[in-house]
Each structure stands twice: as structure tokens, then as C-alpha cells.
Amino acid sequence: xxxxxxxGAPIAERIQWVEARGRAFSFTLPAGLPLLEAARRGFAAxxxxxxxxxxxxxxxxxxxxxxxxxxxxxxxxxxxxxxYRPGGVTRTKLGSMTLGMRDGVPFFHxxxxxxxxxxxxxxxxxLPDETVVAEPFEVEAFGLDGAMxxxxxxxxxxxxxxxxxxxxxxxxxxxxxxxxxRLRPNQDLAGSLEDFCRTxxxxxxxxxxxVGSTIGARFSHGGVTEPxxxxxAVTAGLIAPGxxxxxxxxxDVALVDYTGGLAEGRLVRGDNPVLMTMELVLxxxx
Numbered sequence: 001x002x003x004x005x006x007x008g009a010p011i012a013e014r015i016q017w018v019e020a021r022g023r024a025f026s027f028t029l030p031a032g033l034p035l036l037e038a039a040r041r042g043f044a045a046x047x048x049x050x051x052x053x054x055x056x057x058x059x060x061x062x063x064x065x066x067x068x069x070x071x072x073x074x075x076x077x078x079x080x081x082x083x084y085r086p087g088g089v090t091r092t093k094l095g096s097m098t099l100g101m102r103d104g105v106p107f108f109h110x111x112x113x114x115x116x117x118x119x120x121x122x123x124x125x126x127l128p129d130e131t132v133v134a135e136p137f138e139v140e141a142f143g144l145d146g147a148m149x150x151x152x153x154x155x156x157x158x159x160x161x162x163x164x165x166x167x168x169x170x171x172x173x174x175x176x177x178x179x180x181x182r183l184r185p186n187q188d189l190a191g192s193l194e195d196f197c198r199t200x201x202x203x204x205x206x207x208x209x210x211v212g213s214t215i216g217a218r219f220s221h222g223g224v225t226e227p228x229x230x231x232x233a234v235t236a237g238l239i240a241p242g243x244x245x246x247x248x249x250x251x252d253v254a255l256v257d258y259t260g261g262l263a264e265g266r267l268v269r270g271d272n273p274v275l276m277t278m279e280l281v282l283x284x285x286x
Contacts, residue, residue: 001273002215003186004077004228008155015196016182018164020147021174022051022283024208026140029133035060036128039099039139040106047172048143050099050106052209052281054235058137060114061089064130067123068213068229068258076158077185078213078229078258078275083127088117089134094254095126096210096233097139098162098279100149107151109162109211109279111233113254113262123256124231142208142281145172147180149279156184161277162211176283183278189214190249190269197239197247197282204241204285207251210234212278217255219265227257234280235264 027042029035043051066080073079095112113123148167151160164180179200183192197205213232217225232255242248254264 001188001271003273004215004275006077006156006185007075007158011156011184014184014187015192016163016184017196018147018166018180020178020180021145021176022142022178022281023173023175024140024142024283026138028136028138029058031133031136033133035126035131035133036106036108038133039097039108042139042141043099043143046143047170048145049167049170050101050148051141051143052099053097053139053141054209055092055095055137055139058092059089059133059135060092060131061134062130062132063090064127065124066127067125067256067260068231070229070258080125085130086116086118090117091115094233094235096235098149098209098211100151100162102151111211111231113256121262122260123254123262142178142283143172144178144180144281145169145174149180157276159276162279178284179282181280181282183212183274185274185276187274188270189272189274189278190251190267193239193249194247202239202282202284202286203247205239205282206285207234207237207239208281208283210237210278210280213275214255215273215275216257217263218268218271219263220268221265223263223265225255225257225261225263227259227261229258229275230255239282
């Protein structure tokens with residue numbers, strides 16, 4: 001399996017996880033608010049401090065983002081491009097977000113694909129402090145109670161990354177058992193989730209959110225993304241017994257690579273290792 005050497009030594013625990021409770025719900029992001037504040041208010045209205053969300057068609061402007069890029073200094077295995085600030089209204093095609101805390105204040109990690117006002121199709125990593133909701137649009141969320149995502153320094157990748165930590169209960173209404181996860185580099189995305197579910201006695205689970213990166217990508221439709229640095233959003237995911245009866249992860253994703261190439265499809269199981277990180281929530285269905 002492909003792998004990328006990280007600047008720091010691998011951490012023994014390859015999946016960082018916290019068990020919690022949660023609930024799926026939807027809400028509308030109001031126009032005129034920064035995307036971060038609009039998302040925070042939506043979770044807070046349901047009693048949650050954070051969680052994950054997914055969305056399809058939306059409108060953003062002003063809007064700022066970065067793309068994956070090669071590292072110029074060697075201090076990281078890959079890095080970010082300069083900031084892009086397209087004019088007008090950018091129309092999203094899809095996106096996934098992790099909403100948590102960084103340096104004691106709300107913050108998000110959000111990847112997606114979109115079309116800019118001039119017709120350019122692009123994607124990448126949205127910047128919380130420069131992105132505003134231009135028109136109201138609906139999102140599908142999953143709030144966490146008893147866990148949250150917090151940005152912490154990660155010596156393996158030399159980045160400050162979101163990972164799940166235990167948190168006091170907010171008393172929000174919950175309906176499901178959930179696991180907040182962060183997958184570390186150089187392990188297959190589908191295989192790691194399958195192993196986690198087997199270890200924890202989870203027969204079926206739905207994936208909510210899903211923000212991270214893989215070392216290129218191999219798709220079940222035969223498509224291949226060769227450039228190694230990507231920004232990836234999970235668009236749908238289910239872990240359930242396959243034809244053989246063994247647990248299998250079906251992961252539909254969208255990504256942009258560091259050359260600007262866009263790709264979508266279902267990931268091949270066993271051949272899509274994590275590059276830097278992958279954050280998501282598993283909702284146990286059984």
C-alpha cells in the first residue's frame with residue numbers, strides 16, 4: 001500500500017476515538033453570516049457545541065480557500081497553496097465539515113467542491129474567517145454530546161489537527177450511540193473503519209461528516225488520482241455486512257489534488273491510505 005513519510009514518528013494509537021451520544025438533524029444556514037458562525041448557531045440551537053455536517057448545493061461569498069500543495073520547506077509531507085479569493089458568489093456542489101474548537105474558540109475544518117462565479121470548477125479547504133453565506137441553504141448535521149473535536153498539535157504530521165476529545169454532556173437530546181474518530185496517516189481508510197467496527201462490536205454504522213486527505217485515490221469505477229496530496233470530503237458512507245457476511249465500508253468521496261484535478265466516486269477497499277488525517281463520526285445502527 002502507498003505511504004508517505006511524515007516528519008515525526010508514528011504515534012502508536014492509529015485511530016483516535018471517543019465514544020459519545022448524538023443525533024442527526026438538519027438546519028438552514030442564514031445568509032449574511034460567516035459560515036463558521038452560521039454553523040455554530042445551527043448546532044447550538046439543538047443544544048450541541050459541535051459535531052459534523054454535510055451539504056450539497058449552497059452559495060458562498062465572500063469566499064476564500066486553499067488547495068493542497070507541495071511542501072516548500074520540508075517541514076510537512078505536504079502543505080497548502082496560497083489563498084484564493086474568487087469574486088462574486090461561489091456555488092457549492094458538495095462539502096463536509098467538522099465543527100469543533102481551536103485555541104478556545106469555535107473553528108471548523110471544511111472541504112468541498114464548487115463552481116466559482118466565472119465558471120471555474122474547483123475545490124479545497126474553506127477558510128473559516130473569510131467565508132460568508134451568500135444565500136440560505138440547508139445542511140445535514142450530526143451533533144455530539146460527550147465528545148467534541150479539538151485542534152491540537154500533532155507531532156507526527158507537524159500540523160495542528162482536529163481530533164476527538166471527551167467533553168462534558170450538554171444535556172442535548174440524543175438518539176444514537178456514536179463514535180468520534182480521527183484516523184492517522186498511512187492506513188487504509190475503509191480497512192481501518194472496518195477493523196474499528198469489528199473491534200467494538202458494531203455490525204452496521206453510518207458515516208457522518210468526513211474531512212481529511214488520502215494519498216491519491218483509487219476508485220471502484222476504475223478512476224485513479226495519482227497526485228499524492230488531496231483534500232477530500234466524504235459524501236456518503238455506510239459500514240455493513242457484505243455479500244460474504246464480513247463487514248465492508250462503502251465510501252463515496254470527492255476530492256481535489258494539488259494539481260487542481262477533481263475526482264468523485266466510491267473508494268476501493270484496501271487501496272486508499274490516509275495522507276494527513278481523516279475526521280468523521282460513526283453512528284452505530286445496530
